[in-house]
Amino acid sequence: MTVAVAARAPAGIRHWLARYGWTVGVWLLLFLLIGWYATLIPSFGSFTIASIAKNSLPTVFLAIAQAVAVIAGGIDLGAGAMMVLANSVSARFMEGQAAGTTAVIAVGILAGAAILNGLVGWIIVRSRVPDIIVTLATLFVFSGVALMVLPAPGGGTSGGFRWIFTGSTSGIGTNFWPSLVALAVPTVLVALWLRRTSRGLSLYAVGSDPDAAYLSGVKTARAKITAYAVAGAFAALAGLAITAITATGDPRFTNASNGTLNSVAAVVLGGIALTGGVGSVVGAVAAGVILFVLYPILTAMSIDPNTAQVIRGVLIVAVMMAAGLLELRRRRTE
Amino acid sequence: MTDRAPLLLVRGVEKRFGSVVALRSADLTVRPGEIHALLGANGAGKSTLVKILAGAISADAGTVHMNGEPVRVRAPSDALSTGVATVFQDPALIPDLTVDENLRLTGVEAGPVRETLDRIGLVGLDLDAPIKEIQLPVLRVLDLARALVHDPHLLVLDEITAALPADLAQRVVEIMRERRDRGRSVLFITHRLSEVLRVCDRATILRDGRHVAELVPGEGGEDRLVEPMLGEVSAAVAEPPAPRAKAAEGGVVLEARTLSSREYLNGVSFELRSGEVLGLVALEGQGQDRLFDVLSGDRPFDGGDLVANGAPLRARSPFDAIRRGVVLIPSDRMLALLPKRSVRENLASALYNRVSRWFSLLSNEEQLVDDVIERLTIDTRAHREARRLSGGNQQKLAVGRWLAAGFRTLLCFDPTRGIDIRTKEQIYTLLRGLADEGSAILYYTSELAEIPLICDRVLVMYGGKIVHEQAAATADEAMLLRAAHGLQEASA
Numbered sequence: 001m002t003v004a005v006a007a008r009a010p011a012g013i014r015h016w017l018a019r020y021g022w023t024v025g026v027w028l029l030l031f032l033l034i035g036w037y038a039t040l041i042p043s044f045g046s047f048t049i050a051s052i053a054k055n056s057l058p059t060v061f062l063a064i065a066q067a068v069a070v071i072a073g074g075i076d077l078g079a080g081a082m083m084v085l086a087n088s089v090s091a092r093f094m095e096g097q098a099a100g101t102t103a104v105i106a107v108g109i110l111a112g113a114a115i116l117n118g119l120v121g122w123i124i125v126r127s128r129v130p131d132i133i134v135t136l137a138t139l140f141v142f143s144g145v146a147l148m149v150l151p152a153p154g155g156g157t158s159g160g161f162r163w164i165f166t167g168s169t170s171g172i173g174t175n176f177w178p179s180l181v182a183l184a185v186p187t188v189l190v191a192l193w194l195r196r197t198s199r200g201l202s203l204y205a206v207g208s209d210p211d212a213a214y215l216s217g218v219k220t221a222r223a224k225i226t227a228y229a230v231a232g233a234f235a236a237l238a239g240l241a242i243t244a245i246t247a248t249g250d251p252r253f254t255n256a257s258n259g260t261l262n263s264v265a266a267v268v269l270g271g272i273a274l275t276g277g278v279g280s281v282v283g284a285v286a287a288g289v290i291l292f293v294l295y296p297i298l299t300a301m302s303i304d305p306n307t308a309q310v311i312r313g314v315l316i317v318a319v320m321m322a323a324g325l326l327e328l329r330r331r332r333t334e
Numbered sequence: 335m336t337d338r339a340p341l342l343l344v345r346g347v348e349k350r351f352g353s354v355v356a357l358r359s360a361d362l363t364v365r366p367g368e369i370h371a372l373l374g375a376n377g378a379g380k381s382t383l384v385k386i387l388a389g390a391i392s393a394d395a396g397t398v399h400m401n402g403e404p405v406r407v408r409a410p411s412d413a414l415s416t417g418v419a420t421v422f423q424d425p426a427l428i429p430d431l432t433v434d435e436n437l438r439l440t441g442v443e444a445g446p447v448r449e450t451l452d453r454i455g456l457v458g459l460d461l462d463a464p465i466k467e468i469q470l471p472v473l474r475v476l477d478l479a480r481a482l483v484h485d486p487h488l489l490v491l492d493e494i495t496a497a498l499p500a501d502l503a504q505r506v507v508e509i510m511r512e513r514r515d516r517g518r519s520v521l522f523i524t525h526r527l528s529e530v531l532r533v534c535d536r537a538t539i540l541r542d543g544r545h546v547a548e549l550v551p552g553e554g555g556e557d558r559l560v561e562p563m564l565g566e567v568s569a570a571v572a573e574p575p576a577p578r579a580k581a582a583e584g585g586v587v588l589e590a591r592t593l594s595s596r597e598y599l600n601g602v603s604f605e606l607r608s609g610e611v612l613g614l615v616a617l618e619g620q621g622q623d624r625l626f627d628v629l630s631g632d633r634p635f636d637g638g639d640l641v642a643n644g645a646p647l648r649a650r651s652p653f654d655a656i657r658r659g660v661v662l663i664p665s666d667r668m669l670a671l672l673p674k675r676s677v678r679e680n681l682a683s684a685l686y687n688r689v690s691r692w693f694s695l696l697s698n699e700e701q702l703v704d705d706v707i708e709r710l711t712i713d714t715r716a717h718r719e720a721r722r723l724s725g726g727n728q729q730k731l732a733v734g735r736w737l738a739a740g741f742r743t744l745l746c747f748d749p750t751r752g753i754d755i756r757t758k759e760q761i762y763t764l765l766r767g768l769a770d771e772g773s774a775i776l777y778y779t780s781e782l783a784e785i786p787l788i789c790d791r792v793l794v795m796y797g798g799k800i801v802h803e804q805a806a807a808t809a810d811e812a813m814l815l816r817a818a819h820g821l822q823e824a825s826a
Contacts, residue, residue, distance in 0.1 A: 015432070015462050201431065201439040208430035215390055216426035216440050217411040277430040 022271030022323065023283035029319075030286045033293050040300040046174040053179035054166045056292035057241040058083065060183055062259050063266035063288035064190055064281050065234035070267050071194065072227030073207035073276030074131040078120065078138030079235040080259025081146070082113055084251055086239025088146040091155025091249025099160025106161065106240050110233050117232020121225035139256060146251040155249040165244035186237065187285045190230070194281060203227050208277025265316055266291055271323075339402060341366045341519050342387075342418075342488055347396030349382050349543075356382040360396070361545040362538050364488060367517045369510050371530045371551065374540035375563045375815065376618050376780045380523050381423070383540070384492045387521075388420040389413045400487070417487035421494055423619070425473040429466035433476065436465060442483050450479035454505045470597060471498050478506065489513055490521045495529060496619045507533050525617040527556045527819045539563055556821055564811055584608030586641075587774040588629070588660065588743045593638035598624035600798035601638065606743065606774045611765060613789030613806055614778040617818050621798035622778055626747045629776070630662035631655030643742065659742035665751045667728040670735075673721035677712060678703050680720050680731055684739035706734045710764065726757030733764060744768065744775045751780065762788045782811045796820040 034052070038044035062083055069076040076082075086109050094102040117138075124134045159169030165182050167175035194200035202223035205213035214220050238259070243249060270287035272279030291312070298308040344362040348355075357379045364370045374380050385391045387398065389407030398405050405416045413420065427436050437444050444461060451459055454475055465473065474494050481489060491510070495503040510520045510533060522534060530537055530551050539547040539562040547562040588606040593599050598621040606612050616622045627633040629640070631649030640647045642658045649655040652662070664670050671680050681703045706712075710730045720731060729749055736744065746765070750758045765788060769775050777789060785792050785806050792809050794802035794817040802817035 011460055012462060015460075015464065018464070195435070196438075198439050198441055201435050204431055204435075205428045205439055208428045212424070212426045212428055215388070215410050215420075215422055216428070216436075217409075217414065218439065219409070219411050277428070 020280065023280045023286070026270055026283045026286040026290070030290050030293070033290060033297060037293065037297050037300065040297065046176055050167060050174055050176035050179060052289070052293060052296070053176050053183060054171075054241075054245055056289045057165055057179065057183060057245070058238040058259070059262055059266065059292045060285050060288040061186070061234050061238035061241060062263040063270065063284040064187065065231040065238065066260075066263035066267045067270065067272050067279070067281045067284040068190065068194070068203065068227050068234065069131075069231040070272050070274060071207050071276060071279060071281075072203040072224055073210065074121075074124065074224065074227060075135065075264070075274070076117070076120075076228065076231045076235070077132060077135040077260050078117070078142055079135075079231060079263050080261070081139045081142035081256040082117060082232055082235035083239040083242070083259050084253075084256040085142045085146040085149070086113055086236035087242045087255075088150035088155070088239075088249040088251040090240055090243040091157065091247075092150045094158060094161065094243065095156035097158055099158045102158040102161040109240065110236050113236030114229040114233040117235070118225050118229030120232070121228025122221075124228070125221045125224050139260060143251075143253045143256045146256075147253075150249045150251045153248055153250045153252070155243075156247050157243050162244045162247060165241050171245055171247060182241070183285070186234070187282060190234070191281050199223075199226060204277050206276075262291055263288075269316055269319060339366075340364060340399075341401060342521070343397075343399040343402075344383070344387075345397050345399075347383065347386060347393045347398070349379075349386065349391065349394050356543055357386075357393070358543040359545065360540060360543065362521075363548070364519050364521055365536075366487075366519055367514055368535040369514050369520045369522055369533055371534040371537035372521055372523045372540070373527075373530065373537055373559060373563065375782075377542075378540040378563070379543040380540060381492060382543075384420060384422070384490055384521075384523060387413075387418055387488075387490060388422070414484055414486070418490060419481035419484050419486035419488070420490040421474065421477045421481050421492065423493045423496070425470075425477040427465045427473055427477060430464065432462050432464050433459065433468070434461040437461075437480065440480065442480055446483045447476075447479045450482050451476065454479065454509065455502065471502055474498060475502060475506070478509070482509070486518070488519050488521060490523075492523045493525070493619060494522075495524055495526055503529075525619075525819055527559055527821065530559065531556065556816070556819070560812065560815055560819065560821075564815060584610070584772060584774070587643055588776070589639075589641040590629075591639040591641070593625070593628060593635050593640060594798075595624050595628055595633065595635045598798055599628065599635065602795070602798070602800055603638075604793055604800055604803075606776055608742070608772050608774045609769055610790040611769045611775045611777050611788055613785045613792035614776060614795060615782060615785065615792060615814050615818055616778070616795035618780075620795045620818075622747075622795055624798075625795070626662065626745055626778065629655070629660065629745055631660070632662075656739075656741075659740070661736040661739075661741045661744060663729070663732050663736075663744060663746045663749050665748035667725065667732055668721065670732040671720045671728060674719050677707070677720060677723070677731060681706050681734055681738050684735040702738045706738045709737065710734045725753045726760050729753065729757075729761055730764060733768070737768075742774060744773055746775060746777045748778055748780050750784065758784075782814050785809055785814065794818050 041048065062079055065079045066076060090105060090109055093105050097105070120134060120138050124131050162171045163169050164178060167173055167178035194203060202213070202218045203226065205218050206220045206223045210220055266288040267284050268274065269290065270279065270284030272284055294312050295308065298311060303311065340363045342362065342364040344360060347357055347360040349357040360379060360383050362372065362383065372380050372383070386393045389410045389412055400416050407413050407416055428439065431439065434444055437447055456472060456475055459472065478494060494506055498506065507529065510522065513520050524530060534551050537549055537551045537559065538545060539559070541563055549558065551559060584607045586605045587608045590602050590604050592601040592603055594601055602625060614622060624633065628635045631652040631654050642660055647655065647658055647660070672683060682699050685699060685702065712727055712730050712734060720728060723731065750761055765775055765777070779785065786809060789806035792804060792806045792814065793800050794814060796818060797820065801820060
């Protein structure tokens with residue numbers, strides 16, 4: 001008996017497609033939708049691009065946060081609340097401050113969120129209470145704290161801070177480059193970190209097979225805690241983006257719960273297995289933008305908002321079912 | 335030379351899992367520059383000891399010294415710093431990552447691993463292939479290559495040659511010799527005694543979690559290795575088996591003809607007749623798990639034929655096998671039962687497959703279930719949840735479900751694992767009774783002593799094949815254990 005090591009000839013392409021096929025598909029779907037949107041509205045130009053780019057930032061950052069947690073075999077239901085908390089805290093303390101001060105506050109919030117959510121990860125690891133329960137609790141806790149910091153919508157920020165995310169000190173304009181950079185840079189950095197560094201790969205490892213990861217010498221507890229810390233930072237980044245876009249803080253609970261649900265939808269649509277270890281944040285980013293873009297598209301088609309919600313839900317299920325069928329066919333032929 | 339300070343010194347290590355004692359008092363001494371075999375029958379505690387050395391689990395008592403220093407490995411990530419690298423039976427590789435990513439994950443350079451792989455003879459392994467697409471033998475070798483990069487003082491190989499094709503196994507043996515020549519040590523856990531005789535300098539034998547012998551394999555034959563593995567005949571088993579009427583010469587109800595499945599089954603053939611209990615014996619990892627998966631319809635087979643009641647059986651799922659009267663009793667009873675449901679509900683659950691009309695079900699169910707409860711004398715006090723029953727009653731319930739639904743062939747996979755001796759006897763009686771009524775029973779057991787107590791014939795499986803067959807009445811443990819190690823002189 002000999003062992004066949006070499007697979008069929010185009011193994012490289014096959015492996016690449018098996019891993020990144022979905023990601024490519026989601027990005028194609030996104031460009032298709034944007035192209036379609038361009039034909040739906042009379043004036044598609046830099047203003048529209050800027051609008052899509054900046055307004056999808058919170059969804060995208062939250063999708064990345066959720067993606068990192070899910071890849072590591074967890075789930076962060078508290079992500080939406082962390083976003084609202086960061087939004088509330090930043091709006092409360094950035095109001096009336098100079099650009100430099102707001103930047104310092106922003107960095108502080110990101111660091112604080114990473115530590116706080118890392119602590120959540122530590123609790124999950126040590127207590128062995130399932131992720132979904134602990135983070136369900138943090139969804140309520142963080143939402144409550146946000147309301148304590150900022151009891152009613154309000155607050156503000158500096159023009160400079162608004163420019164970083166929106167390309168304009170007033171939050172409205174046609175300069176879409178800063179928003180695109182704000183979207184692309186964290187995405188690329190976190191994607192490279194996850195796939196190229198041993199610490200990043202340890203997240204995939206604990207999500208894919210915790211036992212094998214442990215036996216091969218991966219510090220599984222550290223990996224899980226890291227995942228939650230990074231997720232916390234990205235959720236907070238989503239909150240900062242809201243502050244920059246709207247120049248207010250909005251501590252209402254529905255923002256938190258909607259944010260969490262959207263992030264889970266983005267992760268699933270983005271091709272990340274809820275069982276962990278499979279998928280790419282790059283796919284989740286495209287899915288996040290898709291979930292946002294659907295609103296203006298359905299509005300442009302003058303579909304009423306309630307029906308639009310139904311369509312969004314049906315679309316998610318339809319895409320997942322189509323993908324499931326494709327996967328089934330692929331397995332049959334192998 | 336024999337007086338050199340030991341590299342690894344294990345003394346009095348104990349480990350229990352709940353009420354099960356895996357290690358009672360394990361001693362092990364490995365010297366620098368030797369290949370040391372760790373031997374023992376199933377459940378002797380070999381794997382537990384390996385896991386303790388690797389830091390995957392911690393010992394309840396006892397000491398481990400490396401180079402004279404006491405060590406306590408808290409986690410596998412610490413093991414390398416003590417100079418121990420372990421290659422586990424199940425490769426510690428992440429299925430969803432590529433080979434390259436797995437190496438990077440553990441901080442190992444791809445270059446040296448590639449060189450080692452080339453040396454072992456795996457030229458051209460695609461480093462960008464995901465682990466889940468690579469065959470098990472290759473993964474074992476890859477795991478070995480990764481461990482070798484660290485140049486460990488002690489390389490622990492747990493069943494690495496099992497399921498390895500002969501050429502790769504030979505390469506692995508050469509690698510072990512190379513380690514020895516360089517003054518490094520190897521702890522080699524295996525069931526292949528011929529390899530032990532060929533390459534090992536010394537051997538430690540465990541039985542029931544205890545150190546029972548340390549010897550030089552080269553002096554004396556394989557029998558000297560097998561003997562210490564056997565326990566004394568336990569008092570409970572000493573009672574001679576009641577003479578049985580010769581198994582009714584029933585017709586063949588299940589026949590396997592050169593069944594094969596991946597690397598696990600390599601042409602398994604046997605006949606199972608109605609009215610007999612056919613025993614099956616094998617060391618761990620010889621393909622018995624896969625055989626039961628295939629027979630019960632849980633996994634497809636690649637080659638050969640399976641015939642049930644005269645017609646080919648190609649089950650796509652357990653449902654198909656059950657419809658043809660082939661049912662499984664797994665060793666994990668909780669897997670077979672609905673743990674939180676009552677006895678009656680459990681018994682009725684199997685009926686849903688058979689009764690298609692709901693109205694007839696409603697009228698029939700009570701009666702069928704009552705019959706079964708009465709027949710098996712299942713303790714139904716207070717209609718208790720199945721999980722609260724004793725192990726024996728659970729196993730009766732698992733059999734009883736099929737009794738209600740009707741079956742011809744019962745596949746029992748180690749049904750008495752972890753059950754006390756009195757309950758075991760009840761299960762023997764139950765199964766014997768079923769066979770006498772014309773059922774056919776295939777009975778895999780990890781306890782050789784059970785064979786003469788319940789079986790009519792016994793098969794021995796080794797390396798994915800049936801290598802031995804004989805009447806159970808004439809089988810003794812030593813003979814079966816030798817056959818299970820692939821030591822049959824006259825090939826079956």
